[in-house]
Amino acid sequence: MSMRSQIYEWDGSRGTAIAAAQAGSRHSIFIGGYGNNISKPAETTATQFVVVEDIAVTPSAFGSSLDTAAYRGYTTANGVAGPRAFIQVRINTTDYFLDPDNVGNDGIPGTSSPYPRSINWQPSFSLYPDVYVLPGQVWDALVTFYNSTLYASLQAFCKYTLYDGPDALIANKLLEMGISINPGNVDWYKRTLIQSQSAVAPTA
Amino acid sequence: MSMRSQVYEWANLAPTGSTSALRRATDDVPVTLSINTEYDVFIGGIGNNITKPAETTATQFIVIEDIACTPILGGALQVRINTTDYFQNPDVTDMVGVPGLASPYPRGSASTSGGTDNLLKSFDLYPDIYVLPGQVFQILYSQRTAMTAADTEVVAAFCKYTLYDGPDALIANKLLELGVTINPNNVDWYKRTLIEQQQRSRVAAVASNGGSA
Numbered sequence: 209m210s211m212r213s214q215i216y217e218w219d220g221s222r223g224t225a226i227a228a229a230q231a232g233s234r235h236s237i238f239i240g241g242y243g244n245n246i247s248k249p250a251e252t253t254a255t256q257f258v259v260v261e262d263i264a265v266t267p268s269a270f271g272s273s274l275d276t277a278a279y280r281g282y283t284t285a286n287g288v289a290g291p292r293a294f295i296q297v298r299i300n301t302t303d304y305f306l307d308p309d310n311v312g313n314d315g316i317p318g319t320s321s322p323y324p325r326s327i328n329w330q331p332s333f334s335l336y337p338d339v340y341v342l343p344g345q346v347w348d349a350l351v352t353f354y355n356s357t358l359y360a361s362l363q364a365f366c367k368y369t370l371y372d373g374p375d376a377l378i379a380n381k382l383l384e385m386g387i388s389i390n391p392g393n394v395d396w397y398k399r400t401l402i403q404s405q406s407a408v409a410p411t412a
Numbered sequence: 413m414s415m416r417s418q419v420y421e422w423a424n425l426a427p428t429g430s431t432s433a434l435r436r437a438t439d440d441v442p443v444t445l446s447i448n449t450e451y452d453v454f455i456g457g458i459g460n461n462i463t464k465p466a467e468t469t470a471t472q473f474i475v476i477e478d479i480a481c482t483p484i485l486g487g488a489l490q491v492r493i494n495t496t497d498y499f500q501n502p503d504v505t506d507m508v509g510v511p512g513l514a515s516p517y518p519r520g521s522a523s524t525s526g527g528t529d530n531l532l533k534s535f536d537l538y539p540d541i542y543v544l545p546g547q548v549f550q551i552l553y554s555q556r557t558a559m560t561a562a563d564t565e566v567v568a569a570f571c572k573y574t575l576y577d578g579p580d581a582l583i584a585n586k587l588l589e590l591g592v593t594i595n596p597n598n599v600d601w602y603k604r605t606l607i608e609q610q611q612r613s614r615v616a617a618v619a620s621n622g623g624s625a
Contacts, residue, residue, distance in 0.1 A: 231438040270482050270484075272563050272564065273442050273563060273564045273565070273566070274563045275526060286441050306416075306575075307462045309462040320419060320518065322518070327520055330518070332572065337416070337574070352436075386603030387600055387604065
């Protein structure tokens with residue numbers, strides 16, 4: 209199986225729990241030192257190709273400056289119920305999401321791409337076109353939150369497809385051809401190769 | 413990566429004592445807005461702002477795919493390209509734009525502050541809005557119900573767009589000339605067409621040379 213659907217869930221309350229002191233700064237969900245982490249930076253080998261298809265983080269709701277009661281499961285501070293969290297994707301040293309002045313921003317608001325989703329929390333954002341991590345690149349997902357009174361429930365989610373071996377080569381070929389990389393198109397390319405081989409065979 | 417999905421979120425939150433900031437901070441508090449006033453979410457001087465007006469360079473093309481705002485207080489969003497408002501009344505007069513009740517942010521939010529209902533979107537921005545190379549664009553938030561300084565609600569706006577840069581912006585322009593909708597699929601389709609044309613002309617050149625390259 210050289211095309212595999214993968215997910216990574218980060219929970220800020222696991223391991224060394226993220227705390228109010230970390231509010232306002234970026235933390236990697238892979239190697240940031242808070243919550244559950246992995247052993248080394250997320251990177252692709254020379255024979256791997258990763259397509260990030262969805263990212264999401266804990267959402268927030270907007271209310272009134274006088275609100276203090278919990279709203280939809282989150283405590284409220286300064287009129288925001290929830291951690292006021294954002295998630296940015298970084299490829300090598302480049303931030304993917306920019307403001308219109310071409311300055312890197314905090315990334316996708318959890319309010320537009322909530323995790324988990326529910327009736328109260330529905331997505332406004334879909335990651336299309338997908339984010340491609342080419343062979344040999346390092347990638348990261350960075351969480352920032354600003355509501356320092358609510359960090360315990362901070363969670364993030366990333367869905368990606370890992371293409372390995374021959375399928376990674378095909379993914380590179382599709383990229384050269386300007387074709388979206390997804391399992392359907394990789395299979396289509398394989399079928400095209402097989403068809404062209406079998407078309408040549410009778411005349412040989 | 414010359415086609416990139418981008419978002420911009422604005423809220424009337426700024427550090428205590430100021431009305432706007434370039435960076436979000438942990439001590440942000442809501443800023444009181446005036447009724448029936450249009451606030452540019454990029455450089456309007458309220459909430460989180462950016463360093464300069466939102467504009468495309470000569471090698472950029474932007475397709476705005478979704479706009480939404482908080483439905484409370486009669487919030488609405490207008491898009492302005494250069495000096496022209498996108499949403500108009502049937503008599504071609506000015507209007508506030510898309511109401512937050514029709515395109516709520518966040519989706520599933522309540523229609524009133526602290527409410528329990530879940531709003532779904534009635535509005536879909538289709539066809540998309542194109543910002544051509546060299547154009548300036550604004551997204552303007554306004555509200556039709558007053559907030560008080562004592563009880564200031566947090567209001568927010570959201571914009572999802574795709575930024576085409578470099579060669580992909582040229583292709584986007586070409587698609588516009590051809591009358592084809594600009595989206596990542598069609599840009600890829602145009603690239604494939606170019607590659608196929610090149611391959612065909614190479615084969616034709618070889619054939620015209622008697623089979624030698």
